[in-house]
Amino acid sequence: MNKPRPHSSRRLVAVSNRTSFGSPGAGGLAVALSDTLAETGGLWIGWSGKIFDVPRRRVNLTEEGGVSFALIDMSKADYEGFYLGYANSVLWPVMHNRLDLAVFDSEYFAAYVAINQRFAQAIANQTTPDDIIWVQDYHFFLLAKQLKEQNCPRQTGFFLHIPFPAPEVFRSIPDHRLLGEGLCAYDVVGLQSPHDCKNFSRYMQEELGAEQVSEERYRIGDHTLTLRLCPIGIDAEGFSQSATSDTAENAAQKLAKFLGDRHLIIGVDRMDYSKGLPQRFEGMATLFDKYPILHGTISFTQIAPPSRSVVEEYAQLRQQLDELSGRINGDYGDLDWIPIRYLARGYERDELAGLYRLARVGLVTPLQDGMNLVAKEYIAAQDPEDPGVLVLSQFAGAAEQMKEALIINPHDRDAVADAVLTALNMPLAERKRRWRALYDGICRQDITWWRGHFLAAFDSDPAGI
Ligand code: ADP
16 A cells, blocks of 8 residues: 655645634634644634524635635534534533533434534535545544545544543443444544543443554554544743733733732633632632631632533532632631632733733642643743742643642642642742743643644554545
8 A cells, every 4th residue: 555645745624613713823723723724725624603593505615814714604403402412511521521411312412413414524525535634622523434424535633632531431422332433433533641542442442342453553344543642732932922921911910919929829711610610719718728827928819711601500610619719708818818819701812821920829620621721821931930830630631741740639629728838838949840841841742743743643554545
């Protein structure tokens, strides 16, 4: 069999639910994909972001910033069944180990299959066998299989941004086999952490009879799949520069005025039940409880803009956080001290960078997270001469790479409290040593490395073409 042309000389076609259309330059992933798409004359296929009573059946072809887009509309029923239903109420909770929150409704799965089918059709129409199709995330497990069923030979890769859970958990999805077979039809599957790779490898072998033929390769029937460990990174150097921009310094000054000479402990997350926000607040309450000497000397600021607020669980989480922060401030606050500040809004990237840099402790304690980019952004934003300390959950994908952080179990309030105390008391020399190792790591395995590492799997994979 001929070796394929190197990936760099082939057209890249990205497929994801959201595209960067309308907000070019927003987010590291969007920029990393756009760059390669622009270099290879590529195409980005995704949802138009529009919901119609009767959606246009035609794909909308357009262009922005040197990148071509093929945008697909959805009906209200599509949006509810596919996006709010199957993606957000089945896959998101189960993949994050929250079976208790999953809503298994067969209509959701039907909508998921139908939307995947519509995207597969668009790929078939808009691409050629020489293109590399790179699918992003859990919205599209089925595309490679559907393309094969349409007799449409394509080289396909899939990157999962969220965790792959233990097979025992994944198996509780009524249609898990169809999802698993869908994943296994891709030529390359990229996952965030060694733990995710182990889980998926075990699932493939136990459930689908896959045979591991080399470190990264699995044979299932007559198809060979490359499973690549490919932790996503950020534009570490770019983010580091953002942290000293005017916008960053203005934001930091504004908060510094409020802080006075208190140390800032910062949390920045989308408001999502996977982020462990109530547990984090409880951890801070434990800190105030155990160490009264800290009263008045620190301030914990949590930034958490509401996300997907239409879903019931998010509304409940919002209420829970409002109550918890009120109670903690009531219990521990004083006339001149507010222990917890909770800001339910978003900030610009440069503003966030400035706030991270001001913070002596970055508190990143998700209960389950594919990677967690906030952990990497916090490190990138630090002042090398006076860096802060990262306290990081063992259940974030980032923990597998960021070993010099203070790694904790987010369910253990005492461990969270004690790690924050250790961070606050850490001597400058140790802070610098840990930060340097972490910063070098996120620069080495940044977003450009991630993209190259994933796509290089196509150069070494002549099978499955
Ligand atoms: P997830 O993808 O699950 O939300 P990540 O930590 O991997 O978690 O990525 C979150 C991204 O969203 C980061 O780039 C972070 O800077 C951004 N973000 C989180 N909270 C805010 C906020 N309050 N304002 C602006 N951006 C935010």
